[in-house]
Amino acid sequence: MDWNRIEGNWKQAKGKLKEQWGKLTDDDLDQIAGKRDQLEGKIQERYGIEKDRIKSDVDDWCGRQTW
Template identity: 45%
Template sequence: MNATQLKGKWEQFTGDAKRQWGKLTDDDIAVVEGDAGKLAGKIRERYGKDKEEAEREVKDWIDGL
């Protein structure tokens, strides 16, 4: 799966994202709208991670879907 496919199937993967990153709220998930960059941004906000680490986590998660 790639970032473009994620955007198209976001509704299907919201539960997986919430399980992966439990600190994300329903509002965070709604704002992300399947955008990998926005997801990384929300992970940075909630977990205090740096940009590269958050982006790597999102990439690894997408690759595993």
């Protein structure tokens, strides 16, 4: 799934993102508002994971979405 669809379905995506990355808060997701670079930065901040791995993890997550 491409990021434009996720951005367009952000309210749906927020719940799925919280399932995957539970340390993200509702406030975090409201601030991110569908912007992938901000999502990756917030995941890096909350989990301390390197940027390249986060990009790969987000790509994997996007690929699993079927809505």
